[in-house]
Amino acid sequence: MVPCARVGSGRLRNLLGIDIYTAKVDDSPRILVVEDDARLSTMLEDLLKSEGYLVTTARDGQRALHDGLTQKFDVILLDRGLPVLDGLDVLTKLRQSGVTSPVLILSALGNPADRVEGLDLGAEDYLSKPFDIDELLARLRGLRRRLSSSIPVLIVPGGAYDVAGRSVTRDDGEEVALSEREGDLLERLARRPEQVFTRDDLLQTVFADADDPGVVDTYVHYLRKKLGRALISTVRGIGYRLGRPT
Numbered sequence: 074m075v076p077c078a079r080v081g082s083g084r085l086r087n088l089l090g091i092d093i094y095t096a097k098v099d100d101s102p103r104i105l106v107v108e109d110d111a112r113l114s115t116m117l118e119d120l121l122k123s124e125g126y127l128v129t130t131a132r133d134g135q136r137a138l139h140d141g142l143t144q145k146f147d148v149i150l151l152d153r154g155l156p157v158l159d160g161l162d163v164l165t166k167l168r169q170s171g172v173t174s175p176v177l178i179l180s181a182l183g184n185p186a187d188r189v190e191g192l193d194l195g196a197e198d199y200l201s202k203p204f205d206i207d208e209l210l211a212r213l214r215g216l217r218r219r220l221s222s223s224i225p226v227l228i229v230p231g232g233a234y235d236v237a238g239r240s241v242t243r244d245d246g247e248e249v250a251l252s253e254r255e256g257d258l259l260e261r262l263a264r265r266p267e268q269v270f271t272r273d274d275l276l277q278t279v280f281a282d283a284d285d286p287g288v289v290d291t292y293v294h295y296l297r298k299k300l301g302r303a304l305i306s307t308v309r310g311i312g313y314r315l316g317r318p319t
């Protein structure tokens with residue numbers, strides 16, 4: 074066994090300098106806490122850590138958007154009134170980019186019209202400030218339960234991709250396991266089967282810690298090798314899309 078050093082979440086690098094993508098190292102739920110009030114942010118961070126969450130905090134909308142686009146979260150706790158970019162704008166942009174993590178809006182604006190606005194923009198839940206800690210924790214548990222019972226199976230050319238199990242059951246019945254990165258890339262493409270993705274888009278959303286678009290080509294190659302060339306087509310001069318061009 075070649076000794077490895079951990080170089081990032083779910084990633085190991087062996088002595089030859091080759092990255093090995095591993096199964097999720099830690100199964101704790103990951104939460105993004107977006108709150109500009111420093112005291113409340115710290116309080117939420119401490120509380121959620123003590124409840125077993127892996128917490129990432131963002132203090133303004135732009136940071137929140139960046140984190141939401143480049144990392145995977147099991148749930149996002151989102152304040153509405155934020156510096157730089159408003160919470161609802163963050164939510165809109167995340168949903169437009171295909172981010173499906175459940176969002177709970179936490180806001181001082183709590184009248185029915187405010188709630189409807191947040192829910193219409195794609196939030197799963199809405200809690201007004203001041204809030205009860207036990208209620209917040211219960212709602213977060215509820216969101217995660219709903220998520221785990223609705224983890225999708227995505228239809229891909231030649232089979233079906235089980236996102237949670239990170240495996241493709243091919244039409245001939247064979248099961249093909251994917252690495253974390255292969256799975257993330259396939260999920261991105263398969264959630265919007267009609268869309269052509271640029272390499273830059275895929276680089277930013279799937280390979281946030283890399284900066285060479287060549288890594289996208291490499292992982293497309295890996296996926297085609299495992300699941301056949303027809304899985305992903307190259308759109309010349311633009312990028313990639315799921316399946317054969319129509």
Ligand code: CA
Binds near residue numbers: 109110152153154
């Ligand atoms: Ca605020």
